[in-house]
Amino acid sequence: MRDSTSTLVSIRLVYLARLREAFASGGETLELTTEAPPTVATVVDTLRQRGAPWTTELAAGRVVRYAVNHRLARADQPIASGDEVAIFPPVTGG
Amino acid sequence: MAVRVQVEDFDAGVEIAKLRRGDRGVGAIAAFVGTVRDVNDDAPVTGLSLEHYPGMTERALESIVDEAKRRFDIRDLLVVHRVGALAPGDQIVLVIATSAHRRMAFDACEFAMDLLKTEAPFWKKERLTDGERWVEARASDDEAAQRW
Numbered sequence: 148m149r150d151s152t153s154t155l156v157s158i159r160l161v162y163l164a165r166l167r168e169a170f171a172s173g174g175e176t177l178e179l180t181t182e183a184p185p186t187v188a189t190v191v192d193t194l195r196q197r198g199a200p201w202t203t204e205l206a207a208g209r210v211v212r213y214a215v216n217h218r219l220a221r222a223d224q225p226i227a228s229g230d231e232v233a234i235f236p237p238v239t240g241g
Numbered sequence: 242m243a244v245r246v247q248v249e250d251f252d253a254g255v256e257i258a259k260l261r262r263g264d265r266g267v268g269a270i271a272a273f274v275g276t277v278r279d280v281n282d283d284a285p286v287t288g289l290s291l292e293h294y295p296g297m298t299e300r301a302l303e304s305i306v307d308e309a310k311r312r313f314d315i316r317d318l319l320v321v322h323r324v325g326a327l328a329p330g331d332q333i334v335l336v337i338a339t340s341a342h343r344r345m346a347f348d349a350c351e352f353a354m355d356l357l358k359t360e361a362p363f364w365k366k367e368r369l370t371d372g373e374r375w376v377e378a379r380a381s382d383d384e385a386a387q388r389w
């Protein structure tokens with residue numbers, strides 16, 4: 148039983164480019180139970196707890212970009228159930 | 242359509258003709274074409290594979306085009322970006338701006354490329370003679386985008 152103050156959110160995660168290869172996955176569904184309103188940073192913290200390669204690729208010093216529902220987002224952006232959260236290296240097109 | 246993401250090559254002349262067709266208010270056309278170099282960071286490059294984020298890519302490019310149209314007094318703007326396997330010498334990206342006078346066309350073209358380099362979700366992986374490597378983002382690209 149969840150207590151009344153916690154929130155359960157289910158999001159779709161997408162990994163791209165170098166991170167897709169490092170995680171050997173194009174994405175997954177992630178369920179989070181949090182006390183505070185969840186943000187992109189909540190997701191990243193959850194992934195970091197898995198150990199390598201998550202810990203190393205998402206380490207504080209590594210530059211990683213995020214998008215929520217196909218728009219660039221910062222780590223402090225709130226997320227909600229059903230959101231698509233993408234995690235990727237800085238872009239290199241053009 | 243102001244933006245296109247495609248595997249196929251493009252013809253800048255054909256695209257310029259299409260973009261200016263029927264608009265006699267156009268007095269200036271600026272175009273930029275980015276191509277695949279055969280060397281990067283002192284290593285010979287035998288090819289590139291370009292990955293993108295379907296769903297976000299078009300939206301990001303459209304947002305850049307909208308912002309350029311808001312900032313600059315231009316008649317029209319087109320962005321075409323290729324994805325998939327490319328060889329040295331191949332064309333990667335095309336930006337065309339049309340305007341009444343040259344300055345706005347030059348500026349809009351440069352603005353669109355600078356934002357594309359930092360905000361559009363494309364990633365290059367280089368094929369080298371002894372393997373592959375993901376291209377690293379350059380700090381100079383961030384600085385170029387920030388000056389706008």
